[in-house]
Amino acid sequence: MNRISTDEALQLFDAPLPRLLWSAGKACDEKHPERVRTYVIDRNINYTNICVSGCKFCAFYREPGSETGYVLTTQEIHKKIREAVDLGATQILMQGGLHPDLDVTWFEKLFVSIKNRFDVQMHSLSAPEIVHIAKISGLDVRTTLIRLHNAGLDSLPGGGAEILVDNVRTHVSPKKCSASQWIDVMRTAASLGMRATATMVFGMGETLADRVSHIEAIRRLQDETNVFTAFIPWPFQPGNSELDRPSTGAHDYLRTLAVSRLFLDNIDNIQASWVTQGAEIAQIALSSGANDIGSTMIEENVVAAAGVSHKMDESQLIDLIRSAGYAAAQRTTLYNLIGQKKPRASRG
Numbered sequence: 001m002n003r004i005s006t007d008e009a010l011q012l013f014d015a016p017l018p019r020l021l022w023s024a025g026k027a028c029d030e031k032h033p034e035r036v037r038t039y040v041i042d043r044n045i046n047y048t049n050i051c052v053s054g055c056k057f058c059a060f061y062r063e064p065g066s067e068t069g070y071v072l073t074t075q076e077i078h079k080k081i082r083e084a085v086d087l088g089a090t091q092i093l094m095q096g097g098l099h100p101d102l103d104v105t106w107f108e109k110l111f112v113s114i115k116n117r118f119d120v121q122m123h124s125l126s127a128p129e130i131v132h133i134a135k136i137s138g139l140d141v142r143t144t145l146i147r148l149h150n151a152g153l154d155s156l157p158g159g160g161a162e163i164l165v166d167n168v169r170t171h172v173s174p175k176k177c178s179a180s181q182w183i184d185v186m187r188t189a190a191s192l193g194m195r196a197t198a199t200m201v202f203g204m205g206e207t208l209a210d211r212v213s214h215i216e217a218i219r220r221l222q223d224e225t226n227v228f229t230a231f232i233p234w235p236f237q238p239g240n241s242e243l244d245r246p247s248t249g250a251h252d253y254l255r256t257l258a259v260s261r262l263f264l265d266n267i268d269n270i271q272a273s274w275v276t277q278g279a280e281i282a283q284i285a286l287s288s289g290a291n292d293i294g295s296t297m298i299e300e301n302v303v304a305a306a307g308v309s310h311k312m313d314e315s316q317l318i319d320l321i322r323s324a325g326y327a328a329a330q331r332t333t334l335y336n337l338i339g340q341k342k343p344r345a346s347r348g
């Protein structure tokens with residue numbers, strides 16, 4: 001199949017929805033003919049909500065000095081990881097605000113202490129956190145990543161990409177790293193042999209052309225580095241944040257997911273977001289371009305702060321996948337399969 005151009009991607013946003021979803025489902029099946037949909041067991045640990053960035057779309061952060069600001073202790077973090085490991089977690093997604101005082105040494109000590117106790121993949125610290133930690137530690141990004149990687153940071157989540165167009169970033173998150181800094185962190189991670197995911201948060205007032213620019217930047221970087229294991233598009237959650245935008249509907253979500261699958265021919269895995277969309281839409285996503293349902297989210301605070309609260313344990317996630325007509329399989333961060341549960345037998 002010929003590669004889709006940016007103009008064609010833009011046109012796809014106007015295509016009849018059922019046909020678009022069918023095409024994306026077909027593209028997904030060509031990459032994943034085995035009719036298996038995957039999930040990971042992990043825990044999101046938000047080590048601090050104190051943040052100097054003040055993104056307009058964020059309902060989670062507190063300014064330094066706020067009475068409701070917190071930093072978790074090492075013991076609290078260990079306890080959360082212990083609970084997660086006991087539930088079968090293979091991955092810890094540790095992310096937090098851009099704290100003015102937590103420098104590279106704080107994270108090194110924490111990661112070493114975790115790796116000494118637990119056999120988990122530290123899929124942690126988004127690119128803006130890396131840029132921030134480097135800045136307050138007086139280091140460059142490369143040195144910071146090398147130190148963190150040596151201390152136990154395995155791979156990077158794609159958070160903080162939002163839309164990789166500086167006009168949009170200047171409007172919604174003016175103090176966060178620029179698009180080129182985000183890309184530079186991922187490129188540097190790739191050069192160190194680390195893997196990462198890529199995300200897109202849409203529905204923040206950007207144009208469709210901005211969304212296409214974003215996925216084009218991701219496709220270009222993937223051609224160059226092969227750093228990304230997966231792409232995860234999810235819509236902005238307007239509750240409790242400064243950004244006054246209506247909620248993105250399910251059609252826009254499914255359309256954006258489908259265009260992403262068709263455009264990103266060099267990324268194997270596209271993740272559906274049940275946390276923001278709920279189970280029913282996530283099931284449609286599984287036959288419309290997504291081959292992965294993400295994580296059990298033993299703990300989730302960031303989307304919950306925006307007033308969106310969908311909860312599912314492992315058996316519910318398996319049920320969701322199986323009742324959509326697929327076998328369910330637990331996977332690792334790097335998409336290696338751990339175990340498989342067959343699809344539900346159809347009745348009658």
Ligand code: SF4
Binds near residue numbers: 051097176
């Ligand atoms: S999205 Fe992240 S960087 Fe932005 S305000 Fe929230 S916690 Fe801070």
